[in-house]
């Protein structure tokens with residue numbers, strides 16, 4: 581399961597609301613203890629998708645390299661990626677699946693009319709054909 | 722020897738280490754040395770045809786090897802190879 585701490589959560593929701601009606605994205609850092617991932621730090625990153633960002637996001641590999649370095653520097657791990665779905669539910673779409681990486685948790689925040697609505701976490705498989713839902717704990721649940 | 726930084730989720734396939742030193746004169750040789758020493762790493766990085774998976778980018782220090790000489794890019798003792806995911810999506 582994945583647990584998101586208050587400070588990281590506030591930053592994720594604030595980033596998603598600020599970029600609304602466009603999609604936001606970012607990295608989640610923290611420790612992994614057995615089966616529990618704890619998100620201690622959220623790193624909002626720029627949506628680098630060159631087209632309509634209301635429907636798409638893209639992370640720059642350079643930014644993920646930076647996130648990975650930040651994690652190492654602070655004795656934490658890069659454990660997941662978050663992005664928002666403006667005015668639609670927090671499912672894992674076909675586009676999400678086809679551009680995913682099976683090593684990480686993918687937290688999707690549904691932002692409806694500019695406000696946080698709900699969130700889900702997903703674990704895509706190696707073949708990018710399906711994603712299992714992961715138990716998610718966050719302060720607004 | 723060049724160093725390869727191992728992303729957290731893959732450390733379980735590398736004796737829990739976050740950094741692995743490998744021999745090799747090119748990025749391709751270094752990655753081959755990594756997957757030879759740690760065979761379970763292979764299917765995470767390469768597909769059945771032996772190509773890097775679509776979600777895997779490889780960086781030599783701060784440069785994507787696609788913009789250098791790909792797997793033929795030369796590596797030296799002080800170099801660091803990073804495995805960086807490729808991630809995008811939508812709704």
Ligand SMILES: [Zn+2]
Nearest residue numbers: 676810811812
């Ligand atoms: Zn999405």
